[in-house]
Amino acid sequence: MDLHAQWNAFATLVVKEYNRIVRIWVQTIVPPAITMTLYFIIFGSLIGRRIGEMDGFNYMEFMAPGLIMLSVITNSYGNVVSSFFGAKFGRHVEEMLVSPMPNYLILWGHVAGGVVRGLFVGAVVTVVALFFTRLEVQHPWIVLTTVVLTAIVFSLGGFINAVFAKKFDDISIVPTFILTPLTYLGGVFYSISLLPEFWQKVSQANPILYMVNAFRYGVLGTSDIPIGTAYTIILAAIAVLYAASMYLLNRGIGIRE
Amino acid sequence: MKALELENLSKTYPNGVRALDGIDLAVDEGDFFALLGPNGAGKSTTIGIVTSLVTKTGGTARIFGHDIDRDFSAAKACIGLVPQELNLNQFEKVESIVATQGGYYGLGRRQALARAEKYLRELQLWDRRHDIARSLSGGMKRRLMIARALVHEPKLLILDEPTAGVDIEIRRSMWAFLRQVNEAGTTIILTTHYLEEAENLCRNVAIIDHGRIIEHDRMSRVLRKLHMETFVLTMDREHAAPPALDGYTSRLVDPLTLEVDVESQHGINELFQSLSAAGIKVTSMRNKANRLEELFIRLVDQGGDGRAA
Numbered sequence: 001m002d003l004h005a006q007w008n009a010f011a012t013l014v015v016k017e018y019n020r021i022v023r024i025w026v027q028t029i030v031p032p033a034i035t036m037t038l039y040f041i042i043f044g045s046l047i048g049r050r051i052g053e054m055d056g057f058n059y060m061e062f063m064a065p066g067l068i069m070l071s072v073i074t075n076s077y078g079n080v081v082s083s084f085f086g087a088k089f090g091r092h093v094e095e096m097l098v099s100p101m102p103n104y105l106i107l108w109g110h111v112a113g114g115v116v117r118g119l120f121v122g123a124v125v126t127v128v129a130l131f132f133t134r135l136e137v138q139h140p141w142i143v144l145t146t147v148v149l150t151a152i153v154f155s156l157g158g159f160i161n162a163v164f165a166k167k168f169d170d171i172s173i174v175p176t177f178i179l180t181p182l183t184y185l186g187g188v189f190y191s192i193s194l195l196p197e198f199w200q201k202v203s204q205a206n207p208i209l210y211m212v213n214a215f216r217y218g219v220l221g222t223s224d225i226p227i228g229t230a231y232t233i234i235l236a237a238i239a240v241l242y243a244a245s246m247y248l249l250n251r252g253i254g255i256r257e
Numbered sequence: 258m259k260a261l262e263l264e265n266l267s268k269t270y271p272n273g274v275r276a277l278d279g280i281d282l283a284v285d286e287g288d289f290f291a292l293l294g295p296n297g298a299g300k301s302t303t304i305g306i307v308t309s310l311v312t313k314t315g316g317t318a319r320i321f322g323h324d325i326d327r328d329f330s331a332a333k334a335c336i337g338l339v340p341q342e343l344n345l346n347q348f349e350k351v352e353s354i355v356a357t358q359g360g361y362y363g364l365g366r367r368q369a370l371a372r373a374e375k376y377l378r379e380l381q382l383w384d385r386r387h388d389i390a391r392s393l394s395g396g397m398k399r400r401l402m403i404a405r406a407l408v409h410e411p412k413l414l415i416l417d418e419p420t421a422g423v424d425i426e427i428r429r430s431m432w433a434f435l436r437q438v439n440e441a442g443t444t445i446i447l448t449t450h451y452l453e454e455a456e457n458l459c460r461n462v463a464i465i466d467h468g469r470i471i472e473h474d475r476m477s478r479v480l481r482k483l484h485m486e487t488f489v490l491t492m493d494r495e496h497a498a499p500p501a502l503d504g505y506t507s508r509l510v511d512p513l514t515l516e517v518d519v520e521s522q523h524g525i526n527e528l529f530q531s532l533s534a535a536g537i538k539v540t541s542m543r544n545k546a547n548r549l550e551e552l553f554i555r556l557v558d559q560g561g562d563g564r565a566a
Binding site for chain 1: 270305308309310311312329330331333334336338340342343344345346347348349353357358359360361362363364365366369405
């Protein structure tokens with residue numbers, strides 16, 4: 001398959017994923033918009049007023065970058081895990097497997113789909129946030145790179161989950177029992193400086209903390225952790241998850257008999 | 258040029274089941290080839306390995322000279338697959354399914370859409386192009402899978418039970434279409450349980466059983482073996498032993514019922530002459546089974562005796 005043909009295959013897969021996101025917009029776009037609106041109303045507007053400032057910002061301002069990242073993380077993961085597992089379950093994953101598309105294109109096509117949905121929903125949540133607070137972006141490149149790289153991390157995670165999943169229950173276990181707790185404890189709603197020193201150390205083992213804080217630094221200019229460390233962790237996560245995904249694809253684990 | 262060459266191909270599943278036991282098979286370019294066998298014989302496993310849906314545990318497979326391990330991209334580009342199980346995205350539109358498959362094979366969007374139109378028209382699905390796959394009838398879904406398999410114009414088309422569950426009228430129109438595809442130069446490998454289908458379409462045949470090729474020959478030669486039919490005769494009185502019928506094999510099912518194997522070149526007239534000469538009066542007669550069953554029973558039994566090719 002020459003490079004032009006590979007590009008056509010990749011573009012086909014990305015367009016297919018995009019069409020899927022748009023076709024089921026009631027499932028993909030609306031729920032995060034409603035959930036985040038509720039977060040802003042309840043935690044930001046009602047409770048946030050009593051909380052006061054956090055790291056020098058009013059609570060709504062502080063929370064908004066965290067909620068945007070929360071939606072990017074859950075949607076990029078959710079898109080790939082449901083799309084790829086759905087293809088496995090309906091057996092139309094075979095359309096890709098019998099084609100001459102290299103495995104890395106199958107992977108990047110799905111990751112691109114996850115990133116598209118993550119950014120799409122992230123943009124919707126940002127618009128929702130602007131109804132409640134002002135967001136003056138301090139470091140646009142950090143905002144852009146952290147959000148894209150984080151979406152790649154969780155798209156790869158979703159892909160690995162889908163490869164191992166055998167039934168629909170299996171695609172909700174990781175988001176429910178691992179992803180959501182780590183995200184909520186990853187500094188979305190609070191600065192870890194509020195925690196006792198021991199729990200600050202424990203929190204630093206949570207990779208999502210670095211992603212949320214890097215993004216918050218890009219928007220507000222404040223962070224609990226060094227930005228260089230955040231990029232190192234995000235890039236390392238991408239490298240490890242990519243290597244694992246390619247290993248699974250090349251061995252045919254979970255997708256070929 | 259061989260469209261397909263399999264050498265010592267084997268597959269053992271993790272549970273220890275040996276699905277393929279070192280099969281050798283060659284299919285010439287331009288052939289219309291039947292791969293027959295009972296359920297669980299290894300047909301779908303063979304096709305799965307050739308199309309990379311199943312990982313082999315031994316042997317080699319080449320598609321138009323391209324090794325599926327070393328040159329997988331070129332090998333896969335040669336193949337179009339119509340699988341046995343429906344594997345359509347049920348919520349995707351008909352045209353999109355075909356064009357997307359073209360994209361996976363590297364076609365640009367415009368070319369993929371043009372090809373989709375061509376094959377959907379040829380398979381009488383163009384009017385349904387905006388419908389989701391789920392809304393199609395069983396026969397339409399089968400035809401959609403054929404259109405999808407052809408969109409990149411493969412040199413080798415593999416059809417795994419393409420007409421299963423399809424009514425005879427649609428089946429015959431599919432046969433006409435496939436014959437046309439083959440005449441245009443596409444090599445076709447077909448698995449089917451309908452002997453009539455294989456007999457009508459295919460020039461060469463291999464029969465697989467318990468993971469081994471037990472017959473690999475021209476269709477005409479295999480059919481000659483098939484053209485021995487068994488008739489069940491009811492006699493007017495009881496007999497203690499089967500009569501001696503020159504040129505026929507017979508056996509008593511019960512004192513009033515006789516089974517006789519009749520080769521097509523002998524004919525039934527001669528059988529009745531022999532029965533009359535043996536003093537046997539027949540009150541009724543019926544064919545014992547359809548020919549496909551006869552084929553499998555006979556060849557599979559022989560295969561069990563170690564006649565694997």
